[in-house]
Amino acid sequence: MNTFSESAATALALITGFDPVLLSIVARSLAVSASACILACAGGLVLGAWLGVARFPGRGALLTVLNTLLALPSVVVGLVIYLLLSRSGPLGFLGWLFSFKAMVLAQTVLVLPVVAALTRQVVEDVDRAHGEQLTSLGAGRLLRAMLLAWDERYALLTVVIASFGRAISEVGAVMIVGGNIDGFTRVMTTAIALETSKGDLPLALALGIVLLGVVLALNALIAAVRRWRIGGKDQPLLLEGAPG
Amino acid sequence: MSGLVQLNAVGVRFGHVQALDGVNLRVAAGERLALVGANGSGKSTLLRVLHGLVSPTRGSVLRDSAARQAMVFQRPHMLRLSALNNVALALWIRGTEWKQARQIASLSLGRVGLGDAASRNARTLSGGQQQRLALARAWSLGPDLLFLDEPTSSLDPNAKREVEALMAEFAQGGTTLVFASHNLGQVKRLATRVVYLEQGRVLADLPVHDFFNGSRLGETSREADLFIKGELA
Amino acid sequence: MSITWTRAACIGVALAFTAGAAIAQSITMASTTSTEQSGLFGHLLPEFKRATALDVRVVAVGTGQAIDTARRGDADVLFVHDQAAEEKFVAEGGAVKRWPVMYNDFVLVGPKSDPAGTRGKDIVAALRKISAANAPFISRGDKSGTHAAELRYWAQAGLAANKGSGLRECGCGMGPALNIGSSANGYVLADRGTWLSFKNPGDLVVLVEGDTRLFNQYGVMVVNPAKHPHLKSADAQKFVDWITGPAGQTAIASYKINGQQLFFPNADR
Numbered sequence: 001m002n003t004f005s006e007s008a009a010t011a012l013a014l015i016t017g018f019d020p021v022l023l024s025i026v027a028r029s030l031a032v033s034a035s036a037c038i039l040a041c042a043g044g045l046v047l048g049a050w051l052g053v054a055r056f057p058g059r060g061a062l063l064t065v066l067n068t069l070l071a072l073p074s075v076v077v078g079l080v081i082y083l084l085l086s087r088s089g090p091l092g093f094l095g096w097l098f099s100f101k102a103m104v105l106a107q108t109v110l111v112l113p114v115v116a117a118l119t120r121q122v123v124e125d126v127d128r129a130h131g132e133q134l135t136s137l138g139a140g141r142l143l144r145a146m147l148l149a150w151d152e153r154y155a156l157l158t159v160v161i162a163s164f165g166r167a168i169s170e171v172g173a174v175m176i177v178g179g180n181i182d183g184f185t186r187v188m189t190t191a192i193a194l195e196t197s198k199g200d201l202p203l204a205l206a207l208g209i210v211l212l213g214v215v216l217a218l219n220a221l222i223a224a225v226r227r228w229r230i231g232g233k234d235q236p237l238l239l240e241g242a243p244g
Numbered sequence: 245m246s247g248l249v250q251l252n253a254v255g256v257r258f259g260h261v262q263a264l265d266g267v268n269l270r271v272a273a274g275e276r277l278a279l280v281g282a283n284g285s286g287k288s289t290l291l292r293v294l295h296g297l298v299s300p301t302r303g304s305v306l307r308d309s310a311a312r313q314a315m316v317f318q319r320p321h322m323l324r325l326s327a328l329n330n331v332a333l334a335l336w337i338r339g340t341e342w343k344q345a346r347q348i349a350s351l352s353l354g355r356v357g358l359g360d361a362a363s364r365n366a367r368t369l370s371g372g373q374q375q376r377l378a379l380a381r382a383w384s385l386g387p388d389l390l391f392l393d394e395p396t397s398s399l400d401p402n403a404k405r406e407v408e409a410l411m412a413e414f415a416q417g418g419t420t421l422v423f424a425s426h427n428l429g430q431v432k433r434l435a436t437r438v439v440y441l442e443q444g445r446v447l448a449d450l451p452v453h454d455f456f457n458g459s460r461l462g463e464t465s466r467e468a469d470l471f472i473k474g475e476l477a
Numbered sequence: 478m479s480i481t482w483t484r485a486a487c488i489g490v491a492l493a494f495t496a497g498a499a500i501a502q503s504i505t506m507a508s509t510t511s512t513e514q515s516g517l518f519g520h521l522l523p524e525f526k527r528a529t530a531l532d533v534r535v536v537a538v539g540t541g542q543a544i545d546t547a548r549r550g551d552a553d554v555l556f557v558h559d560q561a562a563e564e565k566f567v568a569e570g571g572a573v574k575r576w577p578v579m580y581n582d583f584v585l586v587g588p589k590s591d592p593a594g595t596r597g598k599d600i601v602a603a604l605r606k607i608s609a610a611n612a613p614f615i616s617r618g619d620k621s622g623t624h625a626a627e628l629r630y631w632a633q634a635g636l637a638a639n640k641g642s643g644l645r646e647c648g649c650g651m652g653p654a655l656n657i658g659s660s661a662n663g664y665v666l667a668d669r670g671t672w673l674s675f676k677n678p679g680d681l682v683v684l685v686e687g688d689t690r691l692f693n694q695y696g697v698m699v700v701n702p703a704k705h706p707h708l709k710s711a712d713a714q715k716f717v718d719w720i721t722g723p724a725g726q727t728a729i730a731s732y733k734i735n736g737q738q739l740f741f742p743n744a745d746r
Contacts, residue, residue, distance in 0.1 A: 086551050087707065088551075098534065098551070180536075182519075184534050197510070197649075197650045197653050197656075198652045199677035201676075201677060
């Protein structure tokens, strides 16, 4: 228990100390994962929504593969992206290895299946309930998918938040393709891994607390903005379309 | 083909279930056609085949492509938008420019008595109000042919009356109605023709007066006769 | 969704930030975790930057992975401590020349009570005693320079195939291996640098040191641009020249932890 109280105290000292190195690491973590989250959501929301309404031969197999990708270990993604981006690899000419771009690419690849699979389920369920009305109105498949996804935007916001969480908490991919270079590609999770391997466990745990604190602040901000936007407008009844 | 929609020997199979079997049906302009039958008899499937939401696994569907169609479902299916925007969206999907769509939507809402609720979230309206909103949505599209799938079955008596009144107004305006209903009183009040379904087959297809004339019906279809007696008992 | 736009704006700023920060010239150096964790680079590289305005980006992994990184052309400079592997790398054309730079030493740490009786100045004898007593021994097992040295000592003891039943291979870095040793009260071969900065020693103390066989030689190489033309070999050579020259060698000698010098410069210029 000593380690935990020591870590809590260290975490507080770190947060209030505004150490520039720590701040740059936190900023880098947020930048990498937010970029990856945006890219993954841009692709994954559209892909998932379309998959929710589309029917074609082989769809079942594709969904099974997509659901399997939910369990992609981050270190495997890191390894594959590393082999692609290495100077000896097919994309070596980009020169992206051991840089910010490589980390964003790896996390995007990791998180996109998560967004697509969860969006697919949300849209498929709501399509079953409301889809035929939109078809009756003349909406083609893609428009129907987009309208249903937009209608379920609050559920999908949770998907976006989950995908950001997956990105910012992973260490395997970003360690391999970024190289954990001090002052350049070190992020919170790789810093925690480094301090752990050096045996400085209280500091490692303190950094973990700081990371969670930052994500907590972000989620609180999102909740506050949501409340501000919804507040003043009617709240939906618990039972939709209830008689009377 | 002189009608609006014509089905020739249409069959629909979902997996192991034969939802429709050998259905021949022609819907003529100006009719008010009611589909009756027990749950699972195929009424909803028949409506969807007529509207084009479901493709037949056998037989063919001929359609007057110039005739505009709309459908009102048992549950209103409103999106998380204002009442006005739900209606405007329907117009926008059909190609109307958004501003104009909102204007037409506003008129439709007034027509069904929901003008005050225009800016409220559609999902916060009562069931009856939402169903009237669905009718407003259908109305704004100016359909020649309107399908309704048990439109009043989940409503209280007041709301039922309001919706029926709107359906009658639609018909008076020249719209052809095809509606499925459990409510034989409603069928008597609104329909010109009744089709009775049992297990996916059409067992009776009569003008409304004949359908509700006991002896005539008994001659044509014993099953329909028994059905009516069961429902009316 | 305006949240997304706000985020996008923040990302734009952050990206601009990062891009701006990369204006300084830089080279990539593949080195080992033990070297980085000793803190040596934090001491050396700022001085190098003052002298040459060059940023050195250190990718710190195990020796095997560092050499592989260089072989792939993903690093400009290689700085590791496994002479045999380094010479093999030169022989296969991965680098033109290997420069010796410095040495540090390994120590055998173990529980204060020393159940296998290893205390002394002889590493090979110590390993024989550990094997005989089947005492717990934590091996890194990760193709690192430290692991390669450890395997050499086992071989010199004639025990390559029979290290005792207490052997545990973790496939991990020096810090994690020491963590395991500390919690299992086992013996670990460690480099002095990592040991001195290790913050979780538990009951472990240094039991064997000073054996000349424990000296750990570091070599530095410019990765051969003939195979990978994009490499910044001129700048890489500047690093090699600096670290084997008087300024670098002095800087190495001046790095101390708790008043103890960790690395001993021995470039032969």
